[in-house]
């Protein structure tokens with residue numbers, strides 16, 4: 333596992349800025365540490381061996397105090413800078429990922445996955461930036477600087493340092509391998525728990541109706557227990573690593589102290605360099621120990637960041653051209669269109685038909701024949717796996733999907749309204765749309781509020797309001813998926829009358845079996861065995 337994902341630096345400018353400033357602050361901190369040790373040794377030797385008084389030593393003591401303050405300020409700057417950077421990076425990545433997912437609608441991205449990565453995932457970045465990265469810089473800069481400095485002043489001590497130093501990285505790598513597997517397992521458990529929870533919450537009403545609530549509570553308890561076990565496993569490794577690394581650092585410092593002590597007694601070393609080396613020994617091991625102990629924070633942070641960055645790599649469900657042709661509406665032609673789902677195989681197998689501007693076409697076919705799939709192709713939620721759909725001869729894939737969708741309005745099979753004021757949810761400012769709402773018998777509902785997932789309204793009311801939303805927008809192509817499925821005969825007849833009276837420039841393609849709507853249609857296209865078989869004229873009433 334890479335401790336710093338280069339993609340993080342590429343996609344989050346705040347991460348780049350933090351890495352540079354943390355490096356500079358860490359370098360300064362190492363320099364201050366060495367200066368402090370030298371100054372302290374000088375003060376001790378001057379006071380105890382040379383018998384200097386406080387007055388003589390005052391400037392050195394003040395400088396020592398000043399350095400201590402500077403070191404404290406550097407540590408604070410690294411910590412708080414890391415926290416700030418974590419928040420900014422989280423914001424930048426979250427915005428990028430959400431924009432990417434919304435813009436390109438990757439086919440293989442689950443809502444729970446995006447939700448976990450952009451919420452729980454970004455909070456794991458805080459310890460990574462605030463603790464791990466500053467310590468990583470110190471671990472990279474402090475040991476070589478200290479070893480070189482000691483080598484210049486006392487070569488034997490530098491050699492002992494060189495021999496004992498690798499102990500910590502070796503232990504760190506061994507523990508890291510264990511941490512990595514554990515962290516991955518923990519993330520998987522968290523994703524499973526989130527997906528399960530989301531599923532259960534969205535199906536709560538159905539579960540209650542079928543009295544399956546208690547069984548689901550047990551299921552949630554099981555996934556939660558699995559997550560708890562994985563978390564405790566990560567913590568166990570964390571405690572173990574702290575113990576082992578502390579031991580390695582203590583043994584290293586003890587060896588240096590013993591070596592210096594023996595040479596000091598034998599007269600091979602004077603007190604001042606001996607003291608400096610002794611003071612620097614813990615500073616040599618502590619950044620390495622800290623970085624290795626924080627490896628689990630890094631593993632969490634890196635895993636969280638790479639999950640976010642992986643989402644950015646997901647391929648869009650449909651082609652988005654580099655240089656898109658500005659879309660214009662015209663004759664829509666399906667030319668040998670084949671559509672398939674990986675799990676299901678081919679659904680549409682060579683569909684050919686045309687949709688002329690201003691036509692009202694009914695799309696019929698047995699359940700599962702592929703009507704919704706055909707509408708999804710027109711909406712650019714998916715592209716044909718073979719064949720093409722053209723608009724006035726231009727392949728749909730040459731348009732930017734978002735630009736193309738501006739020409740469309742759509743009523744999905746299971747419409748949803750944005751929670752809040754119903755009037756806002758159906759984008760109804762008054763005028764023709766309000767009249768339409770009255771006609772469909774939902775005019776009074778415009779003054780009401782709607783809750784999450786249509787709460788407070790019946791599904792028929794939601795359907796009719798969504799129809800007001802879809803028909804009320806003066807789009808070139810109106811796609812309706814079973815617009816009368818939840819409606820009583822009177823409402824269905826009102827929908828048919830509304831469709832009949834739509835302005836002539838509006839093209840309508842409606843998947844339906846409703847006799848009233850079939851009566852309104854200029855043509856009926858039937859999907860059977862994956863093909864658009866029938867093209868009969870509808871019996872107009």
Ligand SMILES: Nc1ncnc2c1ncn2[C@@H]1O[C@H](COP(=O)(O)OP(=O)(O)OP(=O)(O)O)[C@@H](O)[C@H]1O
Pocket residue numbers: 673674675676679697698699700701702703704705706745
């Ligand atoms: N996301 C999907 N993944 C896999 N298979 C799918 C997916 N969506 C639809 N299908 C399958 O593709 C086939 C066509 O589905 P589609 O929803 O287009 O049919 P439909 O004609 O609209 O059906 P209905 O009238 O019941 O709404 C069905 O067999 C369905 O199971």
